[in-house]
Amino acid sequence: MKFNFNLEKTDDATEARAGTLTTPHGDIATPVFMPVATLGTVKTLTPEEVKALGAGIILGNAYHLYLRPGVDTIKKLGGLHRFMGWDGPVLTDSGGFQVFSLGHLRSINDDSVVFRSHIDGSEHTFSPERATEIQSELGADIIMTFDDCPAHTGGYDDIKQSMSRTHRWAERCLNGHDNPGQAMFGIVQGGMFPELRRESASFMTSLDFPGYAIGGLSVGESKDTTWSMVDEVVPLLPDGKPRYLMGVGSPEDLFEGVARGIDMFDCVLPTRVARNGSLFTSLGRQSIRKAQYRAMEAPIEDGCDCYTCRSFSAAYLHHLFKTEEMLGYRLATIHNLRFLISLMRRIRRSIIDGSFSAFKDGFLSCYQVTDLNIRQAQKQKWIEAQRNKKPDILTSYE
Amino acid sequence: MKFNFNLEKTDDATEARAGTLTTPHGDIATPVFMPVATLGTVKTLTPEEVKALGAGIILGNAYHLYLRPGVDTIKKLGGLHRFMGWDGPVLTDSGGFQVFSLGHLRSINDDSVVFRSHIDGSEHTFSPERATEIQSELGADIIMTFDDCPAHTGGYDDIKQSMSRTHRWAERCLNGHDNPGQAMFGIVQGGMFPELRRESASFMTSLDFPGYAIGGLSVGESKDTTWSMVDEVVPLLPDGKPRYLMGVGSPEDLFEGVARGIDMFDCVLPTRVARNGSLFTSLGRQSIRKAQYRAMEAPIEDGCDCYTCRSFSAAYLHHLFKTEEMLGYRLATIHNLRFLISLMRRIRRSIIDGSFSAFKDGFLSCYQVTDLNIRQAQKQKWIEAQRNKKPDILTSYE
Numbered sequence: 001m002k003f004n005f006n007l008e009k010t011d012d013a014t015e016a017r018a019g020t021l022t023t024p025h026g027d028i029a030t031p032v033f034m035p036v037a038t039l040g041t042v043k044t045l046t047p048e049e050v051k052a053l054g055a056g057i058i059l060g061n062a063y064h065l066y067l068r069p070g071v072d073t074i075k076k077l078g079g080l081h082r083f084m085g086w087d088g089p090v091l092t093d094s095g096g097f098q099v100f101s102l103g104h105l106r107s108i109n110d111d112s113v114v115f116r117s118h119i120d121g122s123e124h125t126f127s128p129e130r131a132t133e134i135q136s137e138l139g140a141d142i143i144m145t146f147d148d149c150p151a152h153t154g155g156y157d158d159i160k161q162s163m164s165r166t167h168r169w170a171e172r173c174l175n176g177h178d179n180p181g182q183a184m185f186g187i188v189q190g191g192m193f194p195e196l197r198r199e200s201a202s203f204m205t206s207l208d209f210p211g212y213a214i215g216g217l218s219v220g221e222s223k224d225t226t227w228s229m230v231d232e233v234v235p236l237l238p239d240g241k242p243r244y245l246m247g248v249g250s251p252e253d254l255f256e257g258v259a260r261g262i263d264m265f266d267c268v269l270p271t272r273v274a275r276n277g278s279l280f281t282s283l284g285r286q287s288i289r290k291a292q293y294r295a296m297e298a299p300i301e302d303g304c305d306c307y308t309c310r311s312f313s314a315a316y317l318h319h320l321f322k323t324e325e326m327l328g329y330r331l332a333t334i335h336n337l338r339f340l341i342s343l344m345r346r347i348r349r350s351i352i353d354g355s356f357s358a359f360k361d362g363f364l365s366c367y368q369v370t371d372l373n374i375r376q377a378q379k380q381k382w383i384e385a386q387r388n389k390k391p392d393i394l395t396s397y398e
Numbered sequence: 399m400k401f402n403f404n405l406e407k408t409d410d411a412t413e414a415r416a417g418t419l420t421t422p423h424g425d426i427a428t429p430v431f432m433p434v435a436t437l438g439t440v441k442t443l444t445p446e447e448v449k450a451l452g453a454g455i456i457l458g459n460a461y462h463l464y465l466r467p468g469v470d471t472i473k474k475l476g477g478l479h480r481f482m483g484w485d486g487p488v489l490t491d492s493g494g495f496q497v498f499s500l501g502h503l504r505s506i507n508d509d510s511v512v513f514r515s516h517i518d519g520s521e522h523t524f525s526p527e528r529a530t531e532i533q534s535e536l537g538a539d540i541i542m543t544f545d546d547c548p549a550h551t552g553g554y555d556d557i558k559q560s561m562s563r564t565h566r567w568a569e570r571c572l573n574g575h576d577n578p579g580q581a582m583f584g585i586v587q588g589g590m591f592p593e594l595r596r597e598s599a600s601f602m603t604s605l606d607f608p609g610y611a612i613g614g615l616s617v618g619e620s621k622d623t624t625w626s627m628v629d630e631v632v633p634l635l636p637d638g639k640p641r642y643l644m645g646v647g648s649p650e651d652l653f654e655g656v657a658r659g660i661d662m663f664d665c666v667l668p669t670r671v672a673r674n675g676s677l678f679t680s681l682g683r684q685s686i687r688k689a690q691y692r693a694m695e696a697p698i699e700d701g702c703d704c705y706t707c708r709s710f711s712a713a714y715l716h717h718l719f720k721t722e723e724m725l726g727y728r729l730a731t732i733h734n735l736r737f738l739i740s741l742m743r744r745i746r747r748s749i750i751d752g753s754f755s756a757f758k759d760g761f762l763s764c765y766q767v768t769d770l771n772i773r774q775a776q777k778q779k780w781i782e783a784q785r786n787k788k789p790d791i792l793t794s795y796e
Contacts, residue, residue: 040717044724046709069717073693077713085709295471311444311483315475319438319467326442326724 003141003183003210005030005242011356015234015261018351021057021242023089023141024181025081028056029348030242030263033249033340034091036271038064040074040084042337043271044330047086052307053334054341057088057141059266062134063095063103066124067117071137079139091266092140093246094131094173096187097215100149108148110165128172136179144213145173147187152219159191167203174207185211185244192225194232201236212237213244214262218253227256234261251280251343252369255360258347270340273378274332277321280339284368288332293318306338307331401539401581401608403428403640409754413632413659416749419455419640421487421539422579423479426454427746428640428661431647431738432489434669436462438472438482440735441669442728445484450705451732452739455539456484457664460532461493461501464522465515469535477537489664490538491644492529492571494585495613498547506546508563526570534577542611543571545585550617557589565601572605583609583642590623592630599634610635611642612660616651625654632659649678649741650767653758656745668738671776672730675719678737682766686730691716704736705729 004022011017021028035042035050038061042050050058060080065071077083080090099105103115103124112127131146146169150162166189177184186209190196204212214233217226230245237243242263248254249267257265270280277288281301288300299309300317308317308331320328343363350359402420409415419426433440433448436459440448448456458478463469475481478488497503501513501522510525529544544567548560564587575582584607588594602610612631615624628643635641640661646652647665655663668678675686679699686698697707698715706715706729718726741761748757 039721039723040714041723041725044728046705046725046728068721069692069713073713073717076693077695077711083711083714083717085714294467295474297475307444313475313481315467315471316438316481316483319471319481323437323466325437325439326727327439327444329724330442330444330728 002181005211005240007240009352010239011259011351012354013357014259016258016347016351016356017261017263018348019242019263021089021263023057023183025087025089025141026056028089029345031254031258031344031348031351032056032264033254033344034059034264034266035337036266036268037084037086038268039068040065040080042333043275044326044333045337047084049307049334050086050337051088053338054345055088055337058086058090060084060090060092060138060140061095061098062092062131062138062143063098063126065092065138066095066134067119071134075137079137081139089142090140091142092135092138092144094135094144094146094187095126096131096144096147097149097246099126110168128169129176132173132176132184136177136182140182142183142185142211143177145170145184145186145209147189147215149189149216150191152192152216152221154191156191156193156196159189159193160196163189163191163196163200167200170204170207174209183210185209185213185242187213187215187246188233189216190229190233191216192221192229194228197229197232198236201233205236205238209241211242211244211264213246213264215246217245218247218267223253223256227260230257230260230262237261249340250370251340251367252364254340254344254347255364258351259356259360270336271333274336275329276378277328277332279332280336282363282366285370288314288317288328289321290318300335301339304335304339305342306335308335308338400579403609403638405638407750408637409657409749410752411755412657414656414745414749414754415659415661416746417640417661419487419661421455421581423485423487423539424454426487427743429652429656429742429746429749430454430662431652431742432457432662432664433735434664434666435482435484436666437466438463438478440731441673442724442731443735445482447705447732448484448735449486451736452743453486453735455487455489458482458488458490458536458538459493459496460490460529460536460541461496461524463490463536464493464532465517469532473535477535479537487540488538489540490533490536490542492533492542492544493524494529494542494545495547495644497524508566526567527574530571530574530582534575534580538580540581540583540609541575543568543582543584543607545587545613547587547614548589550590550614550619552589554591554594557587557591558594561587561589561594561598565598568602568605572607581608583607583611583640585611585613585644586631587614588627588631589614590619590627592626595627595630596634599631603634603636607639609640609642609662611644611662613644615643616645616665621651621654625658628655628658628660635659647738648768649738649765650762652738652742652745653762656749657754657758668734669731672734673727674776675726675730677715677730678734680761680764683768686712686715686726687719688716698733699737702733702737703740704733706733706736 007019009018019030106114128146135143147166148162186204188200190200244264245262293314296314350356405417407416417428504512526544533541545564546560584602588598642662643660691712694712748754
């Protein structure tokens with residue numbers, strides 16, 4: 001059996017689950033945080049480093065890889081795994097989200113989407129069949145259906161129409177999918193409308209995918225809304241299939257998602273904020289650029305087992321950021337990813353030994369969540385940088 | 399004996415020498431190329447990676463480290479070795495070259511130099527004694543005298559005056575030097591005037607330093623001039639002491655310098671051009687951005703034993719540069735440094751087995767030297783970027 005999901009334990013007090021996902025490139029212990037390697041590299045790191053962090057699976061993106069270096073090139077070079085030197089499991093997103101947000105949308109109808117490349121403005125067409133074919137050629141272990149991703153501020157009628165299209169496209173993706181080495185996950189949409197979320201969950205599960213994602217969340221809505229939408233969807237998903245909450249990945253959100261029965265997460269947050277010098281600690285995110293770290297001999301997080309904390313003082317990391325040395329971006333990326341991966345391992349152990357709720361409460365009582373206003377300002381800054389195509393290494397597309 | 403130079407073999411046909419330099423942090427096989435770690439990091443790499451490349455000794459810079467993070471900070475954190483996590487030999491340059499070129503020179507007299515920081519314009523004073531003290535506190539194995547570095551276009555009288563000051567300063571550096579764990583090298587100056595070069599070599603050797611550097615070369619003059627100045631100086635240096643040609647490090651120049659009896663080299667070239675996608679191969683420097691590499695499955699240099707060539711196709715490296723992924727800068731840096739370090743090892747072996755001239759001729763018959771005009775245009779571009787303080791990672795100070 002190439003693809004399988006084995007549920008090992010469900011928490012008594014919450015919906016938290018511990019399981020194992022089997023893929024052609026190896027087993028993944030769930031719940032799992034998946035580092036993002038949009039363009040075939042987890043930014044700043046080698047595949048060996050990503051493996052050493054304990055990453056069980058990483059994420060590529062069909063839209064980005066289709067544009068650069070091109071699917072033909074990757075296919076010629078033996079597929080995405082070989083191209084990037086990663087022999088573990090890979091999941092590719094279909095590119096739906098990117099086509100609808102990063103690319104310049106030209107036209108959309110039931111058949112396909114015409115968009116302009118965010119790089120050179122060239123015109124391209126994606127359809128459910130084409131997105132499936134691209135992902136088949138990239139060769140990921142898990143691929144995603146091609147979905148219609150409207151703005152989260154859309155009204156009921158627009159969202160309903162878009163959701164219905166997502167459903168019709170999901171059927172076409174499934175029909176077009178003939179690569180036995182890949183598992184295709186369906187994506188539940190439905191905006192911020194409970195009724196539509198339920199309808200979408202019911203429809204998707206009727207197609208019997210080997211796994212389900214919840215898309216269209218964490219796109220600007222409040223956290224309360226995010227979690228209430230997740231609460232609508234999860235009870236309608238089958239217990240025996242993995243559940244993937246797309247685009248979510250702050251430490252506090254991992255706990256909230258796991259508690260609601262989510263098994264898989266991905267987010268550019270840990271790697272993106274790392275390159276801005278923002279580091280996860282048990283007390284919350286800290287900016288290594290602050291003067292308090294100027295001469296601090298201890299590592300950024302005492303007791304952390306990552307390469308950065310084992311090897312260097314906070315003062316050295318502070319110095320690297322102050323002098324804009326690339327090694328700083330690497331060391332911060334390593335720390336943040338290891339922080340999330342370690343956290344997820346501890347979460348998994350706590351589910352298995354029945355202490356998840358206590359662990360969650362303990363962690364969240366110490367961890368100060370980054371202020372909503374700061375988070376939104378940071379995100380806005382990034383979005384604007386993307387819009388201006390600022391040739392800045394810190395804001396390159398992920 | 400903490401510091402020692404053992405000459406093992408001198409070539410019959412040329413002045414090439416093979417030796418071993420012993421320092422408190424380990425032995426260095428010479429001739430040696432020293433990677434540059436101006437700010438306490440070989441740009442983009444961890445200390446473990448630098449070690450894995452086979453680097454025997456790396457270079458720090460007193461001027462840059464004095465400004466950031468500051469000597470007190472490094473001292474408090476246990477010295478430069480510990481601060482940057484490198485337990486091998488380190489050489490620090492005194493900062494003379496930087497004070498006279500990067501900083502905004504304010505005033506200079508026989509006592510000291512007042513300059514403005516290139517970072518924030520703040521005013522600082524360096525003297526021979528202070529430069530020596532700073533280097534003592536940084537804790538390098540080899541430190542350099544503080545020299546007066548005039549523009550290479552200076553007239554005879556100016557260069558003679560500057561050289562005489564360099565000589566008086568060298569005596570003061572020696573008098574101020576009381577760290578038994580460090581060897582201080584004297585720097586020969588004298589501009590492009592054979593007579594002054596000879597005078598400077600004679601004076602410096604009269605002070606009996608444990609090693610000698612040739613400074614003020616490779617600063618814009620023609621290659622012919624560089625080598626004719628080296629030819630004036632080397633015969634006046636004692637056989638039993640190491641000779642260091644500052645700022646020289648292209649593959650072809652390593653051969654030329656070794657053939658003239660030079661033992662040590664440093665240059666930012668391999669790391670700087672790497673970050674622009676220019677890679678050393680046995681045929682010459684190649685830009686990985688060129689379309690010919692778009693789908694090339696072979697590594698950039700067949701048979702190269704570096705991590706980059708062992709692990710990735712040229713196509714993947716091309717992709718990383720096209721998408722401005724930081725991993726590309728790392729992989730290119732690894733390749734270029736390994737290329738030079740491997741080359742130097744083969745040069746050393748050839749000296750020992752008597753085949754140096756044949757190896758030199760063979761290498762240079764294949765290796766196409768980068769056109770002088772291209773090199774000068776690249777250097778000019780970099781100098782201008784420095785002047786404009788462009789906040790670009792590719793042009794940060796080295």
